[in-house]
Amino acid sequence: MAIARASKRRRISPPDSPSFVEPSSYDRKSTKASEWNLEQQYEQRPREQKKDVESTRLPIKTAEGRIERLASPESEEESVDSIFGSGDEGVSDTQETEIEDRPVETPIRQQITEAKEELARIGTLLSENPEEHVGCFRKLAEIGTSPNATIKKLSLATQLAVYKDIIPGYRIRPLGEIGSLEKVSKDVRKLRSFEQALVTNYQNYIKELSKCAKASGDGPFEHTASMATVAISCACNLLLAVPHFNFRSELIKTMVDKLSKRNRDGDFIKCLETLEKLFREDDDGNPSLDGVTQLSKLIKARDYRIDESVLNTFLHLRLLSEFSSRGSQTRIDKSDSTDARKAKTKEFRTKKYRKILKERKAVEKEFKEADAIVSHEERDRLQAETLKIVFVTYFRILKTRVPNLTGAVLEGLAKYAHLINQDFFGDLLETLKDLISSASTEEDPGQEAEEKALDDPEKPPSHQDSLRSSLLATTTAFTLLEGQDAARSASALHLDLSFFTTHLYKTMHTFALNPDIELSSKTLRLPDPHDSFSSHSQAQAVTMNNKVNLKTPSVLLLRALSSILLPRSVPPLRIASFVKQLYICSLQLPEKSAQAVSGLVHQVMKVHGRKVAALWNTEERKGDGVFDALRGDMEGSNPFASTVWEGELLRCHYAPAVREGVKGIERLVRDIR
Numbered sequence: 001m002a003i004a005r006a007s008k009r010r011r012i013s014p015p016d017s018p019s020f021v022e023p024s025s026y027d028r029k030s031t032k033a034s035e036w037n038l039e040q041q042y043e044q045r046p047r048e049q050k051k052d053v054e055s056t057r058l059p060i061k062t063a064e065g066r067i068e069r070l071a072s073p074e075s076e077e078e079s080v081d082s083i084f085g086s087g088d089e090g091v092s093d094t095q096e097t098e099i100e101d102r103p104v105e106t107p108i109r110q111q112i113t114e115a116k117e118e119l120a121r122i123g124t125l126l127s128e129n130p131e132e133h134v135g136c137f138r139k140l141a142e143i144g145t146s147p148n149a150t151i152k153k154l155s156l157a158t159q160l161a162v163y164k165d166i167i168p169g170y171r172i173r174p175l176g177e178i179g180s181l182e183k184v185s186k187d188v189r190k191l192r193s194f195e196q197a198l199v200t201n202y203q204n205y206i207k208e209l210s211k212c213a214k215a216s217g218d219g220p221f222e223h224t225a226s227m228a229t230v231a232i233s234c235a236c237n238l239l240l241a242v243p244h245f246n247f248r249s250e251l252i253k254t255m256v257d258k259l260s261k262r263n264r265d266g267d268f269i270k271c272l273e274t275l276e277k278l279f280r281e282d283d284d285g286n287p288s289l290d291g292v293t294q295l296s297k298l299i300k301a302r303d304y305r306i307d308e309s310v311l312n313t314f315l316h317l318r319l320l321s322e323f324s325s326r327g328s329q330t331r332i333d334k335s336d337s338t339d340a341r342k343a344k345t346k347e348f349r350t351k352k353y354r355k356i357l358k359e360r361k362a363v364e365k366e367f368k369e370a371d372a373i374v375s376h377e378e379r380d381r382l383q384a385e386t387l388k389i390v391f392v393t394y395f396r397i398l399k400t401r402v403p404n405l406t407g408a409v410l411e412g413l414a415k416y417a418h419l420i421n422q423d424f425f426g427d428l429l430e431t432l433k434d435l436i437s438s439a440s441t442e443e444d445p446g447q448e449a450e451e452k453a454l455d456d457p458e459k460p461p462s463h464q465d466s467l468r469s470s471l472l473a474t475t476t477a478f479t480l481l482e483g484q485d486a487a488r489s490a491s492a493l494h495l496d497l498s499f500f501t502t503h504l505y506k507t508m509h510t511f512a513l514n515p516d517i518e519l520s521s522k523t524l525r526l527p528d529p530h531d532s533f534s535s536h537s538q539a540q541a542v543t544m545n546n547k548v549n550l551k552t553p554s555v556l557l558l559r560a561l562s563s564i565l566l567p568r569s570v571p572p573l574r575i576a577s578f579v580k581q582l583y584i585c586s587l588q589l590p591e592k593s594a595q596a597v598s599g600l601v602h603q604v605m606k607v608h609g610r611k612v613a614a615l616w617n618t619e620e621r622k623g624d625g626v627f628d629a630l631r632g633d634m635e636g637s638n639p640f641a642s643t644v645w646e647g648e649l650l651r652c653h654y655a656p657a658v659r660e661g662v663k664g665i666e667r668l669v670r671d672i673r
Contacts, residue, residue, distance in 0.1 A: 598661030
């Protein structure tokens with residue numbers, strides 16, 4: 001049997017130890033603590049203000065679907081310390097005052113983000129109701145004064161979008177003293193104030209664009225080149241979007257200043273394409289007149305040292321192709337319809353009726369100005385001024401003999417030949433003859449040309465350029481008469497184009513041996529390894545320095561031959577000489593050019609088949625002697641003493657289209673017989 005353990009006895013009386021507090025001493029301390037004012041002491045303690053510390057932790061989504069932001073651990077510790085306090089409170093107070101005195105620098109990325117948000121907010125307000133938020137225009141401009149280049153670009157782009165959206169479809173006229181003092185309704189006064197504020201801020205924006213476009217590398221911004229690119233892009237988009245609005249001339253001037261540079265970079269091409277599109281899409285004529293005026297002033301101020309593409313912008317003028325009158329560099333011929341209207345007899349009108357008509361015309365004029373409609377008379381006047389400026393520029397360049405612009409001028413004269421006054425044909429043809437004569441001297445590569453090439457090895461040869469210039473001058477001379485009255489031209493002007501015909505006949509063999517007859521300056525090609533100018537940079541220089549970059553020599557040659565051979569009044573000897581030369585040249589031409597020549601001969605045989613049918617008959621000859629293909633005189637070459645035996649070789653041509661073309665010509669000749 002187990003023995004039970006005895007229970008432990010506890011002492012109830014307190015031990016005799018010095019740590020024991022007697023009841024009498026505890027009572028004394030309690031009575032003393034009752035006399036303390038604890039709340040007053042806590043109230044007088046200096047407190048630390050809680051700082052807003054940005055949380056770096058990502059927000060979380062609770063189970064109820066609410067999104068909550070968690071406080072960072074540092075902020076929690078600081079809050080605990082501020083509640084319970086620390087021992088060195090005075091030291092922390094002095095450190096906080098020193099930190100508060102220092103300026104807080106915001107990171108650049110945060111500045112850009114805040115600027116984006118502010119620009120988006122202001123842009124939304126202006127798009128929703130611009131009349132109620134007129135002051136936002138100035139806020140947008142103030143954001144653009146930031147020293148940060150990115151923020152400035154964003155400001156320029158935002159202002160572009162805002163102005164394109166809210167600019168009205170009419171031109172805002174400035175209010176004079178009478179208009180400002182005029183009594184109007186509240187709505188009209190509000191609209192006028194908005195329009196004046198819009199014009200003022202829009203003008204400041206255009207000035208800022210012009211300033212940024214002209215900025216150099218010494219400016220206050222790091223990326224000055226990119227800033228200029230953004231400014232030019234904004235100006236180009238604004239001009240195409242609102243060409244009718246105020247300060248159009250300032251936008252065009254910004255682009256013209258860029259075109260005055262010799263460096264063809266991306267901004268140069270952007271301005272060039274903008275002006276070309278503006279000329280093509282112009283409806284009333286005012287933008288075209290402004291652009292042509294400023295371009296002509298630029299060309300004259302630069303002493304014609306500009307890029308050829310700047311002058312080629314005149315070829316995109318839409319109004320010149322729709323203009324019906326003719327003119328020169330001094331005057332514009334009026335149409336006969338205006339004289340017929342003046343010759344009409346005036347009907348009788350009473351004084352009261354004339355007064356009523358005058359009031360009606362004034363009202364109609366105000367309506368037209370409000371609708372921004374250009375009348376036919378005003379449009380003709382603008383077209384006439386544009387035509388006069390273009391011809392003045394062309395004739396000045398021809399007189400000064402600028403080498404790199406001659407091709408562009410001749411191309412423009414050939415396109416607008418139907419608009420040139422007939423009284424000016426004589427002087428223009430003499431100028432073209434001089435150009436061909438000077439080009440003919442350049443075509444002979446003699447010892448002097450070789451010495452110049454050795455002295456200046458970086459300069460490419462100008463032989464091909466001279467051929468193109470002479471061919472284009474010949475084409476221009478024949479195109480001048482296409483849109484005119486032939487009988488009136490022959491009787492009144494007594495024009496003789498035999499010089500151009502003879503020159504073209506002499507140079508046909510040279511063109512047939514030209515390896516680049518189907519290539520233009522925009523065609524990609526490899527440099528000739530056997531040529532002294534065969535480096536890649538020199539090949540690019542030859543491509544860029546071509547005077548005419550719109551048509552290939554093959555197209556120009558066929559155009560000139562069509563003008564010479566297709567009229568019905570051409571003598572048989574001239575037709576036979578050209579047909580024989582065309583068959584000789586077809587043996588050397590490429591496939592496409594040979595096919596085009598066979599098509600031209602087919603058209604000639606349809607018109608003049610009976611005159612030259614003897615060339616396909618070996619038994620019937622109209623001339624005696626021998627045919628001389630190298631003789632420069634067409635009448636002395638004796639073409640009827642020979643036959644077109646080259647047709648038998650062309651029947652074996654490698655191109656099927658050329659073979660079929662030659663067979664078609666022979667069938668046409670058999671039908672004529």
